[in-house]
Amino acid sequence: MGDVGELILQNLNPAQREAVTAPDGPLLVFAGAGSGKTRVLTRRIAYLIAVRDVHPSEILAVTFTNKAADVMRGRVEELLGRHAMGMWIHTFHGACVRILRSHAERVGRKPGFSIYDEADQQTLLKELFGVCEIDTDVFAVRQAAYLFDQAKNEAADPATLASHAPPSLREKYVHLCQLYATRVREANAFDFGDLIVETLRLLRENPEVRDGYRGRFRHLLVDEFQDTNRAQDLLIDELLGAHRNLMVVGDDDQSIYRWRGARIQNILDFEKKFPEAKVIVLGTNYRSTSRILQAADAVIKQNRGRKPKTLDTPNPEGAAIQRFVADDEYDEARFVARTAQELVTRRGLRPGDIAVFYRTNAQSRMIEEKLLETGLPYVVIGGTRFYDRKEVKDALGYLRLLINPNDGVALGRVINVPARNIGPRTVERIAAFAQEKACDVVAACRRVGAGEGELPTGARGRVAAFAQLIDRATTFAQEHKPSVTAGYVLREAGYIAALEASKKVEDKTRLENLAELLKAIEDFEDENEDEATLSLFLERVSLLSDPDLYDERANAISLMTLHAAKGLEFPAVIMIGLEDGLLPHSRSKESPAEFEEERRLCYVGITRTKERLFLTAAAMRRSFGGVPMPTRLSPFWFDLPPQLVEDIGSTRPNVSAFTTTRSTAFSSGPTTRLIRPREETIDPLFDYDESQDPADQPKLELLCRVRHPHFGPGVVTHLAGSGQLARATVRFDKFGEKTLILKYANLQYVAPPSEHL
Ligand code: ATP
Numbered sequence: 001m002g003d004v005g006e007l008i009l010q011n012l013n014p015a016q017r018e019a020v021t022a023p024d025g026p027l028l029v030f031a032g033a034g035s036g037k038t039r040v041l042t043r044r045i046a047y048l049i050a051v052r053d054v055h056p057s058e059i060l061a062v063t064f065t066n067k068a069a070d071v072m073r074g075r076v077e078e079l080l081g082r083h084a085m086g087m088w089i090h091t092f093h094g095a096c097v098r099i100l101r102s103h104a105e106r107v108g109r110k111p112g113f114s115i116y117d118e119a120d121q122q123t124l125l126k127e128l129f130g131v132c133e134i135d136t137d138v139f140a141v142r143q144a145a146y147l148f149d150q151a152k153n154e155a156a157d158p159a160t161l162a163s164h165a166p167p168s169l170r171e172k173y174v175h176l177c178q179l180y181a182t183r184v185r186e187a188n189a190f191d192f193g194d195l196i197v198e199t200l201r202l203l204r205e206n207p208e209v210r211d212g213y214r215g216r217f218r219h220l221l222v223d224e225f226q227d228t229n230r231a232q233d234l235l236i237d238e239l240l241g242a243h244r245n246l247m248v249v250g251d252d253d254q255s256i257y258r259w260r261g262a263r264i265q266n267i268l269d270f271e272k273k274f275p276e277a278k279v280i281v282l283g284t285n286y287r288s289t290s291r292i293l294q295a296a297d298a299v300i301k302q303n304r305g306r307k308p309k310t311l312d313t314p315n316p317e318g319a320a321i322q323r324f325v326a327d328d329e330y331d332e333a334r335f336v337a338r339t340a341q342e343l344v345t346r347r348g349l350r351p352g353d354i355a356v357f358y359r360t361n362a363q364s365r366m367i368e369e370k371l372l373e374t375g376l377p378y379v380v381i382g383g384t385r386f387y388d389r390k391e392v393k394d395a396l397g398y399l400r401l402l403i404n405p406n407d408g409v410a411l412g413r414v415i416n417v418p419a420r421n422i423g424p425r426t427v428e429r430i431a432a433f434a435q436e437k438a439c440d441v442v443a444a445c446r447r448v449g450a451g452e453g454e455l456p457t458g459a460r461g462r463v464a465a466f467a468q469l470i471d472r473a474t475t476f477a478q479e480h481k482p483s484v485t486a487g488y489v490l491r492e493a494g495y496i497a498a499l500e501a502s503k504k505v506e507d508k509t510r511l512e513n514l515a516e517l518l519k520a521i522e523d524f525e526d527e528n529e530d531e532a533t534l535s536l537f538l539e540r541v542s543l544l545s546d547p548d549l550y551d552e553r554a555n556a557i558s559l560m561t562l563h564a565a566k567g568l569e570f571p572a573v574i575m576i577g578l579e580d581g582l583l584p585h586s587r588s589k590e591s592p593a594e595f596e597e598e599r600r601l602c603y604v605g606i607t608r609t610k611e612r613l614f615l616t617a618a619a620m621r622r623s624f625g626g627v628p629m630p631t632r633l634s635p636f637w638f639d640l641p642p643q644l645v646e647d648i649g650s651t652r653p654n655v656s657a658f659t660t661t662r663s664t665a666f667s668s669g670p671t672t673r674l675i676r677p678r679e680e681t682i683d684p685l686f687d688y689d690e691s692q693d694p695a696d697q698p699k700l701e702l703l704c705r706v707r708h709p710h711f712g713p714g715v716v717t718h719l720a721g722s723g724q725l726a727r728a729t730v731r732f733d734k735f736g737e738k739t740l741i742l743k744y745a746n747l748q749y750v751a752p753p754s755e756h757l
């Protein structure tokens, strides 16, 4: 073995080495978090190429996100340089798109096909609900989309789930399924689920195509195998040649995509399916401190549906895990901001070393608000994504039409944007015409505009003008770079002019976002040079998922859901909202399997941490109507052994999260406690900061000065009610007058009337 071989095996323990150098045949690396599974998979790719003379093009590696794929490709290239060219390292969806582009005709498509995202899918479904006369009060479009996805995750026809539709609608549902499939095909499109299912069909129905891939890919490698669904598992079966060179790595404890059809069973049954498989267990965690690892283990071992495993670490014991119960979500957000600030100013961490995890996207807003005040840079991964913004989707709609003139959803989106006085009835007529004449929708516009289809003269002219616009831009696109084409079509369409003419502030933002989109296309062109086609750009955008937007170079605090955190690691992690009903999510109440999945989510969150872990809960949290409700601590909170944690006190001014400790008030056991408002509480934990107890404070009086956690300083202008219903009206310096229920408002007394008058 040469120098490169040595390099590839550097910094691997014996079990990891064994996995990297394992002989041909099925190989399962089954191991807990942070044990080097991804490292081993990456090194094995390099090893196969450098030492075993496998050609890069004979390798297909599948990762969970595009981001992970990029990182993996980068690592292999670091080791091998140009020798690594030609590997396929993709997500399942990405690999399927590549396969489908080469054989689109065989599944009734053309190579320029569109990929319908959730919004496109719903637009089409909404239209078809009308056609099938399905009452949306009885059966929602979202429910249909959900059933379609569920079926496709199982590689089944959506029509087989008819029993899940309301009894009166079953026949219509089946009709809807057929119509939907036909319309997606006619639009030369695939929805997300189709990408996998149609690839599967392609391979099954065309043995010569399948054998081509089986012959080509001598090695298949899959990371995060615990989150594969049935369709993906079947896809692997189709692609796997007689050599059975399949390496999968995963951890049953980190399976968190049940709702997308992930089947833990795929990894648990691997040995049954491949009795000759070599199984390697990695037992050393290199990521986390010993305390964090013990905490993670204490949480996950409560689950029943798992294979027990132990993890050691050579890392030091590390700092205690700090837990904080906030008064409410404002207080929680303040704690996060303060903790982040301390980590940066006192502990020397970079903002990029810190992550905040939550169960639901909605939790990020409050955290953002408070982080903003600190001036620390932060990024929110997910939430409303750039590519989901209206103007960006409109622009992409135009571009899609240039590549795929069959794309009816794109046409429907842009034909009257900006307003061209082309109404929905006209659009329906165009769609019907395209159906009748079996032509694409752009051709239908052209022909209807020229007089076929009997539109009134005015509408005819407007449709003709639109068709000319698309035709002009399509020709333009053939001779220009994607970024130039995008600018051209937006200008020619009058889109830019309409925004420029508008006086609305949000339209200014829209213009900025479009400029940003053009820049994104230019960046894409720089990165991909000759291969930078418009079609590839649209494909990349369609396949983006939230975690892909995580950029470690940004050096900003990352805010993301626990789902998006999978596979990543951070020196410091703040996990918020450990409350019953949030984590575990209220939806998991009824099902033990879902409850265990929530615990796995918690485990994933904890195990992302290298050194410092903070867990928070809020004693009160506002629900939908904005009404604050008392919460309960998460059962997972009590899974942590007391000796590993430190319960910390208030974050109010002058009190440092790092110096004020209040140890183990929770230690009494695993029962879930009710958290009540501070005034009523007798639990020692919740009046942790006695000096702040309202009973000790001067009473509020008219014109006294107060501070609110969210609205800041203000003056009391009116007092009313008593007891539970006592209210104060406060004129806030920045937010104007508001009336607040004292019990929930968490107002802080600042000064009596005289001192500030
Ligand atoms: P997860 O379960 O979260 O996906 P994983 O098992 O894939 O984790 P990796 O991400 O590959 O683990 O590795 C975890 C961390 O440990 C990484 O920072 C990696 O670089 C480091 N690491 C892995 N193996 C070793 C080793 N032998 N020596 C030192 N560090 C290692």
Ligand code: MG
Binding pocket: 037, 038, 039, 567
């Ligand atoms: Mg990994």
